[in-house]
Amino acid sequence: xxxxxxxxxxxxxxxxxxxxxxxxxxxxxxxxxxxxxxxxxxxxxxxxxxxxxxxxxxxxxxxxxxxxxxxxxxxxxxxxxxxxxxxxxxxxxxxxxxxxxxxxxxxxxxxxxxxxxxxxxxxxxxxxxxxxxxxxxxxxxxxxxxxxxxxxxxxxxxxxxxxxxxxxxxxxxxxxxxxxxxxxxxxxxxxxxxxxxxxxxxxxxxxxxxxxxxxxxxxxxxxxxxxxxxxxxxxxxxxxxxxxxxxxxxxxxxxxxxxxxxxxxxxxxxxxxxxxxxxxxxxxxxxxxxxxxxxxxxxxxxxxxxxxxxxxxxxxxxxxxxxxxxxxxxxxxxxxxxxxxxxxxxxxxxxxxxxxxxxxxxxxxxxxxxxxxxxxxxxxxxxxxxxxxxxxxxxxxxxxxxxxxxxxxxxxxxxxx
Amino acid sequence: xxxxxxxxxxxxxxxxxxxxxxxxxxxxxxxxxxxxxxxxxxxxxxxxxxxxxxxxxxxxxxxxxxxxxxxxxxxxxxxxxxxxxxxxxxxxxxxxxxxxxxxxxxxxxxxxxxxxxxxxxxxxxxxxxxxxxxxxxxxxxxxxxxxxxxxxxxxxxxxxxxxxxxxxxxxxxxxxxxxxxxxxxxxxxxxxxxxx
Numbered sequence: 001x002x003x004x005x006x007x008x009x010x011x012x013x014x015x016x017x018x019x020x021x022x023x024x025x026x027x028x029x030x031x032x033x034x035x036x037x038x039x040x041x042x043x044x045x046x047x048x049x050x051x052x053x054x055x056x057x058x059x060x061x062x063x064x065x066x067x068x069x070x071x072x073x074x075x076x077x078x079x080x081x082x083x084x085x086x087x088x089x090x091x092x093x094x095x096x097x098x099x100x101x102x103x104x105x106x107x108x109x110x111x112x113x114x115x116x117x118x119x120x121x122x123x124x125x126x127x128x129x130x131x132x133x134x135x136x137x138x139x140x141x142x143x144x145x146x147x148x149x150x151x152x153x154x155x156x157x158x159x160x161x162x163x164x165x166x167x168x169x170x171x172x173x174x175x176x177x178x179x180x181x182x183x184x185x186x187x188x189x190x191x192x193x194x195x196x197x198x199x200x201x202x203x204x205x206x207x208x209x210x211x212x213x214x215x216x217x218x219x220x221x222x223x224x225x226x227x228x229x230x231x232x233x234x235x236x237x238x239x240x241x242x243x244x245x246x247x248x249x250x251x252x253x254x255x256x257x258x259x260x261x262x263x264x265x266x267x268x269x270x271x272x273x274x275x276x277x278x279x280x281x282x283x284x285x286x287x288x289x290x291x292x293x294x295x296x297x298x299x300x301x302x303x304x305x306x307x308x309x310x311x312x313x314x315x316x317x318x319x320x321x322x323x324x325x326x327x328x329x330x331x332x333x334x335x336x337x338x339x340x341x342x343x344x345x346x347x348x349x350x351x352x353x354x355x356x357x358x359x360x361x362x363x364x365x366x367x368x369x370x371x372x373x374x375x376x377x378x379x380x381x382x383x384x385x386x387x388x389x390x391x392x393x394x395x396x397x398x399x400x401x402x403x404x405x406x407x408x409x410x411x412x413x414x415x416x417x
Numbered sequence: 418x419x420x421x422x423x424x425x426x427x428x429x430x431x432x433x434x435x436x437x438x439x440x441x442x443x444x445x446x447x448x449x450x451x452x453x454x455x456x457x458x459x460x461x462x463x464x465x466x467x468x469x470x471x472x473x474x475x476x477x478x479x480x481x482x483x484x485x486x487x488x489x490x491x492x493x494x495x496x497x498x499x500x501x502x503x504x505x506x507x508x509x510x511x512x513x514x515x516x517x518x519x520x521x522x523x524x525x526x527x528x529x530x531x532x533x534x535x536x537x538x539x540x541x542x543x544x545x546x547x548x549x550x551x552x553x554x555x556x557x558x559x560x561x562x563x564x565x566x567x568x569x570x571x572x573x574x575x576x577x578x579x580x581x582x583x584x585x586x587x588x589x590x591x592x593x594x595x596x597x598x599x600x601x602x603x604x605x606x607x608x609x610x611x612x613x
Contacts, residue, residue: 004443006436168478173439173451271476356479 001178007139007169010176011104011162012037014143016047017184018102018150020076022068024053026061028083029116030166031106035078058083062090062101069099070205072196074150077101080166081108084122088129095130095221097206098195100153100160102146103131107267107318108166109351113402117352118166119318120266124295124327130221132160132228133296134248135266139169140176144247145293147184148235154191155231156224163295165268167352179243187242225297232294250299252291253306255281259288261368262307264332265316266292269348269355273316276360285368292328303335312342314367316360316378318349325375342370348378384408418471419567420481423554424500425490428460430554433580434488435466437558440579441572442470450475463498470567484508486565490540490553492521507531511560511600513540513553532607536564538596547595548588559593563600570597 003010011034015023023042025035041047053068055061061077069075079087084105094101105123109115123133134149136142142164149160164170195205209217229250236249254274256262265273270291280287290306290313292299307313313336315329324330326345333343344367349355359379366372384405391398398404421438425431432453439451447470454465467481482502486509489500495512504510507530512518514537518527527535538560540553548555555577562570570593577589 002443004440004449168452171453173436173449174475175443175448268478272478275477354480356482357477 001180003176003178004173005176006033007142007164007172007174008033008106009037010139010143010178011146011164011170012041013178014146015076015102015104016041017179017181018076018147018188019074019190020047020050021073022051022053022065022075023077024055024061024064024068024075025077025079026055026058026083028058028080029106030108030118030170031078031080031083031104033170034104034106038076058087059090062087062094062103065101065103066090066094066097066099069094069101070097070195070197072191072193072198074154074191075099075101076103078104078106080106081110081116081122084126085110088126091126091131092129093206094159096217098157098221098224100150100157100191100193102149102153103159103161104142104146105133105161105163106166106170107163115351116166118168119350119352120163120327121319121350123161123163124319126161127296127327130158130225131296132158132225132294134160134162134232134294135292136162136164136169137252137268137270137291137293139164139172139174140245141247141293142169143176143178144239144243144245147179147188148239148248150191151188152228152231152235154193156228157194158221158224158228163267168268177243177245183242187239229294229297229299229301232297248293250292250294250302251306252293254289254291256288256290256306256310258286258309260286260311261314261364262288262290262310262312263314263316263364263367264290264292264303264328266295266328267318269316269318272355272357273360276357276364279357280361280364285364287364287368295328295331298331298335300331300335303332304339307336307339307341310341312344312367312370314344314346314364314372316346316348316355318347320347320350343374344372345375346372346378347375353379418469418475418477419486419565420484421468421470421486421488421561422481422484423466423468423488423490423557424494424498425464425554426460426494427462427464428552429464429490430552431464431490432466434490434554434558435468437555437573437576437580438468438561438568439470440576441558441562441568442468444572444575445568447472448475454480463494486561486567487511488557488561489513490557492516495521495523501526507534509534509561509565510536511557511564512537513557515539515542532611533604534564535607536560536600536603538599538603540592540596543592543596544589547592548585555589556592556596559596560600562593563597564604570594573597 042052329345435451439449442449540556
């Protein structure tokens with residue numbers, strides 16, 4: 001049924017349709033509305049046979065998720081930013097144990113400086129934790145990916161993060177098609193665990209593994225993610241059969257045929273990029289967009305195939321690997337090793353900085369002329385940056401950086417009185 | 418694409434207003450996208466929220482920098498925030514006030530602007546009268562339906578019924594309807610004055 005609602009609400013409905021048996025979560029912006037919505041559904045009985053467990057922290061949320069998933073219950077949680085960092089140890093354990101938990105990450109920047117706005121630093125900081133990471137472009141895709149995520153996670157026995165841009169998607173009202181329970185039931189079978197904690201048939205899960213088998217266990221986790229590379233496009237196809245729309249998959253090319261320049265990105269910024277590319281196409285630029293849906297596993301082969309006829313690529317990412325540049329860009333460069341392409345990294349939208357068509361147009365025009373720096377910080381205020389650099393050259397005791405930049409920007413609360 | 422920006426203060430229902438506007442447009446079969454200018458909003462702090470309406474899927478996610486219409490829920494913002502930044506030529510402006518544009522110090526803005534696209538309505542008074550709380554967002558949506566002709570009053574009423582229930586819904590419907598009629602009358606007077 002078509003509905004006009006908040007992204008968080010759409011995701012809560014999708015999760016409920018997946019018949020979760022345990023939901024445990026700790027509230028943190030911008031994820032809060034999702035678990036609030038689910039909490040209400042459990043309380044009013046519309047989400048039956050599900051236990052909603054209040055926990056005292058994100059570390060507890062993931063620990064409870066591990067416990068409930070190990071007993072064979074379909075388990076869901078959600079977090080963001082510092083919350084994801086706080087649960088980090090348990091996040092690695094969930095994947096190491098092969099437990100198919102589904103978790104929404106409402107992508108948000110990481111402090112310090114503390115910032116509640118959107119970028120991809122949080123889930124990308126967990127890129128090597130063994131979870132799959134799928135990125136939604138729209139609220140419809142966020143809804144759809146949750147349904148696919150449970151099926152994928154449970155088939156391969158690995159946990160899946162569904163990443164959606166905090167605020168930009170979670171707090172946006174837009175049109176979504178909410179499927180029926182019958183449709184979801186037809187797509188998502190009941191969970192049949194490979195391993196289960198059952199008092200009737202006692203086993204232990206989580207043995208200490210020494211050098212004799214540790215590498216093999218880790219390799220098998222990698223092999224499962226490689227298996228997911230094949231399964232993800234199939235699931236998108238099966239999803240289309242049941243629900244009649246395209247969602248998910250590994251990558252999503254847009255106007256890439258004959259493109260000389262291809263700009264690569266993840267998440268909601270793809271919409272703005274598509275509008276920008278339409279205008280650039282109208283002005284005669286041969287340019288396309290490549291959306292990456294599956295960041296983990298990373299689709300090296302599919303990305304290489306999508307880029308095989310272009311001359312250059314631009315990776316636009318909402319994340320920064322301090323000391324090297326891009327995170328997504330590094331992965332893309334591995335995909336195109338030996339292809340002789342020019343590659344550019346553009347860091348954009350950190351901490352909620354708006355990514356505008358105007359800035360994208362100017363940047364992509366420069367890229368098309370190969371006049372772009374190898375690593376560009378889109379819309380960086382160089383004046384503010386240089387002022388601080390000069391200040392640090394001139395004085396030793398310059399005080400905290402964030403406060404100094406806020407003062408320069410005229411933010412009243414940061415004034416020295 | 419038609420783009421609306423709403424300025425107000427935390428607690429005045431700015432974000433809810435754009436959400437309801439998007440619901441009203443959706444009810445008329447259109448695509449709509451509503452989103453706030455996210456921040457650590459506090460009661461009384463300046464808040465901005467946005468709504469895009471189109472006949473096709475809306476992919477753009479940037480903030481609205483060149484609005485077709487502005488709703489200003491709190492006139493005390495006029496001299497604190499650049500509410501009119503980027504407004505398209507002859508864009509619609511609806512202000513919650515019982516003063517005139519001239520009295521608000523906006524005589525320069527009025528000069529050369531299509532008069533029937535500049536309207537005021539005492540939305541706070543209407544909210545107090547019908548709802549009993551000084552929340553001007555919903556009556557302003559009634560006013561917006563009138564000034565823009567973009568959505569029907571019936572769709573605003575449907576959106577009110579989706580967001581609220583019982584007495585609150587009834588009060589808001591009465592306030593939105595009265596605001597709609599006030600703005601309609603203002604526009605007719607402006608058009609008449611221009612014709613003369």
